[in-house]
Amino acid sequence: MIDNNDELKSLWSTAATAPAPDMSRLLHTAENVRLKARNKMIWGNLLLIATSVFIAWIWIRYQPQMLTTKIGIVMVIASMVIYIIASTSSLQFLFRSEPDMDAASYLAQLLRLKQKQEYLQKTIMTAYYILLSAGMALYMIEYATMLGRRYGLIAYAVTFGWIALAWFYIRPRTARKQLRPLNEAIEQLEEVNRQLRD
Amino acid sequence: MEDFKEIYEQYWSRVYRLCMGYLNDPAHAQDVAQETFVTVWEKLPQFRGESAIGTWIFRIASNQCLRQIARDKRMPRSAMPTEVEEKTEAAPEGKIAYLYKAISELPETDRIIISLELEGLPQAEIAVVVGISEGNVRVKIHRIKDKLTQKFKQYDRQ
Numbered sequence: 001m002i003d004n005n006d007e008l009k010s011l012w013s014t015a016a017t018a019p020a021p022d023m024s025r026l027l028h029t030a031e032n033v034r035l036k037a038r039n040k041m042i043w044g045n046l047l048l049i050a051t052s053v054f055i056a057w058i059w060i061r062y063q064p065q066m067l068t069t070k071i072g073i074v075m076v077i078a079s080m081v082i083y084i085i086a087s088t089s090s091l092q093f094l095f096r097s098e099p100d101m102d103a104a105s106y107l108a109q110l111l112r113l114k115q116k117q118e119y120l121q122k123t124i125m126t127a128y129y130i131l132l133s134a135g136m137a138l139y140m141i142e143y144a145t146m147l148g149r150r151y152g153l154i155a156y157a158v159t160f161g162w163i164a165l166a167w168f169y170i171r172p173r174t175a176r177k178q179l180r181p182l183n184e185a186i187e188q189l190e191e192v193n194r195q196l197r198d
Numbered sequence: 199m200e201d202f203k204e205i206y207e208q209y210w211s212r213v214y215r216l217c218m219g220y221l222n223d224p225a226h227a228q229d230v231a232q233e234t235f236v237t238v239w240e241k242l243p244q245f246r247g248e249s250a251i252g253t254w255i256f257r258i259a260s261n262q263c264l265r266q267i268a269r270d271k272r273m274p275r276s277a278m279p280t281e282v283e284e285k286t287e288a289a290p291e292g293k294i295a296y297l298y299k300a301i302s303e304l305p306e307t308d309r310i311i312i313s314l315e316l317e318g319l320p321q322a323e324i325a326v327v328v329g330i331s332e333g334n335v336r337v338k339i340h341r342i343k344d345k346l347t348q349k350f351k352q353y354d355r356q
Contacts, residue, residue, distance in 0.1 A: 006344060012215065012316035016226045016293045020210035030236040097265075099237045099258050102329030103310060104305060106261045110268050163267075165335070185268045192267060193305045195328055 048084045064142055072139025079131035086124045094120075098129060104196045111189040118182050121176070129171055133163040202239055210235070213259045220263040222302030230266065231320065234259045249326060256319065256327045260310045261346030267306065269331060293353070295350055300349040311335065312342045 055077045064070055095113050097106065136159060144152035217227035237258050245254060299311050307328065314324045321339065325332040342343050 009316050011293055011297055013318075015218070015298070017211040017214040017218075018224060018231075020206065020214075021228075021232060022295070023206050026232060026235065026241060030239070042222055044340060099259075099261050100241055100254060102257060103260045103264060103307065103327060106308075106328030106329075107264055111267065141217070149252065188267050192264070192306045195305045196328070 044084055044087075048081060051080050051084070066142040068138045070144040072135045072137070072141075073133045075135030076139065079128050079135060080126050082124055082131065086121070086128075107189065107193050107196070111186065111193055114186045114189060115181060116181060118186065121178060123181070125171065125175060125178075129167055133167065136163070200337045202242055203237065205242075206235055209252070209255050213255065215257050215317060216256065216272050216310070216313045217263060218298055219301045219316070220306075220309045221266070222298045225270065226266075230262050231259070251321070252319075253323050253326050256314060256323075260314075260327055263310060264306060296350070297346075298323065298351050300346055306346065307336065312346070313337050315339050315342075330333075 055073055059070075059073060095117060097109050097113060099106075101109070125172070137156075138158060140155060144155050147155060200296070201299065210231065214227060214231045217230045217234075221227050221230065233261060234255070241258070249257075294320060301312055304312065311324060314327060315321070319327070321335045323333050324336045326338075328335065330338075
């Protein structure tokens with residue numbers, strides 16, 4: 001029968017614990033994890049540079065004449081840059097938390113960070129789609145006029161059909177998938193934050 | 199390095215028990231305890247002694263537990279590769295298992311508070327770890343213990 005404090009305490013203190021892992025191995029592995037994260041970031045940046053070089057090459061190789069084509073290229077690059085920045089961990093520094101503050105402040109901070117992440121994710125995704133669609137539409141003007149009216153119209157119909165599919169079908173689906181775990185975490189954090197206010 | 203070694207040896211079991219109280223899952227508790235000590239290792243040079251070292255370590259450990267809420271559930275739980283994970287202690291049994299289970303069914307912050315209390319931290323120190331007043335800690339501990347005692351009455355009847 002457990003009906004007082006001391007019994008709970010003595011029960012607690014008799015609980016067996018897992019043996020402590022070897023310290024140097026623990027620290028060594030932690031270091032490796034950190035290096036891996038850094039390498040991932042370096043690869044992300046290389047990919048970014050490669051994309052820009054590729055577009056610059058297209059620009060030089062095909063010498064677009066119209067301003068719309070050039071603006072289109074810049075917008076498409078911008079959308080890719082945004083995508084790469086968001087999908088690699090380049091923005092992690094925005095979401096770093098202080099691990100040694102008191103639990104109440106820590107929880108409040110976690111909640112703020114998750115809300116910021118949600119906002120950023122939504123904004124980035126919208127910006128990505130708008131830049132990519134508008135960029136492609138502008139880029140195509142020069143080449144569509146060369147195709148003549150009929151084929152030009154077909155080319156635009158296909159492109160806009162694709163953009164509409166991406167905007168109205170793919171985008172909301174991706175958003176739901178990405179935002180669901182985030183929303184769940186936010187809800188739970190709000191609830192846990194409330195626990196300390198009672 | 200020597201400082202850390204001492205801390206590691208002195209606090210491993212205590213941090214592990216806190217994690218078990220919070221999570222009631224030996225493998226997950228071990229992961230979170232390891233992450234706590236990696237953070238302690240990284241932050242130790244910046245520790246200015248504004249609180250007792252134990253209070254500081256328990257703050258980090260509590261926050262590591264609470265951080266599990268915000269973890270992306272689709273991601274692998276731990277960044278620690280399995281090679282670090284030594285053989286985990288077999289799952290606890292009997293009354294201790296029941297105690298861990300009962301605690302892990304409490305609201306998140308209550309789990310932290312009662313685990314620290316059972317670990318023997320003074321209530322003033324628990325207040326500093328959790329960030330609420332000492333009076334509030336006292337009231338909460340009283341309520342939590344009532345709940346646990348009720349649960350153990352059910353256990354005795356089983």
